[in-house]
Amino acid sequence: MAVEWVCERCGLVVRVEDVDLKPTLQAHAPTTSGRIGEWAVEPVDHLRVDKGLVTTFFLGSDGKGNSLSPTQRSRMGRLKARHKRFTMADKRDQRLNEGFHDIRLLGANLGLPDHVLGDAARYLKAASDAWLPGGRMAWESLAGGAVLLACRETSFERTPAEVAEYTKTDEERVCAAARKIRSEAGLEAPVVRERAVDLVVEGLEQVGVELTLRQALELVRVADGLLDVADAVPVGPGTSRMTVAGAAVYAADRLTEGKWLIQDEVVAAVEVTLPTSKGRIATYARELVAIAERERPTAAQMVQAD
The missing domain is CATH 1.10.472.10 (Cyclin-like)
Incomplete structure (x- = not known):
C-alpha cells in the first residue's frame, strides 16, 4: 500500500506512507514446537468466512494438467459440494459469506484497495458475532455500513451517498448500519457524520x-x-x-x-x-x-x- 498526502495549493508531497500488508511466511509457519512440518504460504483472504484456507477443486484437469473423464468430473463435483457444505454448514456463515461478496463488489465499484476491504470484512464479522443482523438491520445494510466505517478510518474517503449507490439498500439504512456496528460491535471507529x-x-x-x-x-x-x-x-x-x-x-x-x-x-x-x-x-x-x-x-x- 502506498498513500501520499499532497498539498492542494502547491502540489508538494508532504508525507508518504508505504506499508507492505501482505502476510509473511512466518505467519503461515507450522504450529508445532520445532516449526517442523509443511508450510502454508497461501495468502489469507479476509473476504471469505474461512479466510480462503480451504481445499481448491479444479474440475477441468488433474494435478498433471490432464483432462478429467466425465466420471472423475462428476465425482469431484460431488466432493466439492460436500466440502462446501462442511466448511459453511451454518446458514449464518453462508449469509456472512454473501456479505463479504457484497463488500468485494462495493470495493470494485468504489475503487477501494484491499486493505480497506479487509477492515470492512473485520467490521462485518464483528457485527455477525454480536448478532446484529435481523429485523430491519439486513446483511446488505451492514455490509454497506462496514465499508463506510472502513473508509472513514483511511484516506480513501467515500460519502454515505456514494456507498449507498452501490449497496442493496438506501443511504439512511447504510448510515444506521454503520452506527449500529460502531455502537454495539465493540469496535473503535470514527463517527460517520461529525457535523x-x-x-x-x-x-x-x-x-x-x-x-x-x-x-x-x-x-x-x-x-x-x-x-x-x-x-x-x-x-x-x-x-x-x-x-x-x-x-x-x-x-x-x-x-x-x-x-x-x-x-x-x-x-x-x-x-x-x-x-x-x-x-x-x-x-x-x-x-x-x-x-x-x-x-x-x-x-x-x-x-x-x-
Missing part, C-alpha cells in the same frame, strides 16, 4: 425556521453535548446519526430557556439530509432529556455547563 448537529441547524434555516445567532449557537452547544452522550450510551444505535442529532437538537430546545422549535420543523430539517420520522425524534429526544436531567438535576445546570 451532524450543524447540519440539522443549517437545515432549520433551509426549511424557513428563523433563529437568531445566539439561539443557533445555544442549540448547537447543548445538542453537541447530548449527541456525545448518545454516541457513548448509546441512544438509538440502530438509527442514523442524523436522526439522533435531530433528537438532540429538539431535546436541547426543551432544556434551554424559551421554546423555539416544534417536532415537524426538526423532522423537516433532518430530512434535508436523510429521511426520518416524528416518532423517532420524539422517542430519542425524551431519552436524551431523561439522561440530561438524571446527570444534571435541573435544565439550568445543563445550560450553564461547559
Whole structure:
C-alpha cells in the first residue's frame, strides 16, 4: 500500500506512507514446537468466512494438467459440494459469506484497495458475532455500513451517498448500519457524520425556521453535548446519526430557556439530509432529556455547563 498526502495549493508531497500488508511466511509457519512440518504460504483472504484456507477443486484437469473423464468430473463435483457444505454448514456463515461478496463488489465499484476491504470484512464479522443482523438491520445494510466505517478510518474517503449507490439498500439504512456496528460491535471507529448537529441547524434555516445567532449557537452547544452522550450510551444505535442529532437538537430546545422549535420543523430539517420520522425524534429526544436531567438535576445546570 502506498498513500501520499499532497498539498492542494502547491502540489508538494508532504508525507508518504508505504506499508507492505501482505502476510509473511512466518505467519503461515507450522504450529508445532520445532516449526517442523509443511508450510502454508497461501495468502489469507479476509473476504471469505474461512479466510480462503480451504481445499481448491479444479474440475477441468488433474494435478498433471490432464483432462478429467466425465466420471472423475462428476465425482469431484460431488466432493466439492460436500466440502462446501462442511466448511459453511451454518446458514449464518453462508449469509456472512454473501456479505463479504457484497463488500468485494462495493470495493470494485468504489475503487477501494484491499486493505480497506479487509477492515470492512473485520467490521462485518464483528457485527455477525454480536448478532446484529435481523429485523430491519439486513446483511446488505451492514455490509454497506462496514465499508463506510472502513473508509472513514483511511484516506480513501467515500460519502454515505456514494456507498449507498452501490449497496442493496438506501443511504439512511447504510448510515444506521454503520452506527449500529460502531455502537454495539465493540469496535473503535470514527463517527460517520461529525457535523451532524450543524447540519440539522443549517437545515432549520433551509426549511424557513428563523433563529437568531445566539439561539443557533445555544442549540448547537447543548445538542453537541447530548449527541456525545448518545454516541457513548448509546441512544438509538440502530438509527442514523442524523436522526439522533435531530433528537438532540429538539431535546436541547426543551432544556434551554424559551421554546423555539416544534417536532415537524426538526423532522423537516433532518430530512434535508436523510429521511426520518416524528416518532423517532420524539422517542430519542425524551431519552436524551431523561439522561440530561438524571446527570444534571435541573435544565439550568445543563445550560450553564461547559
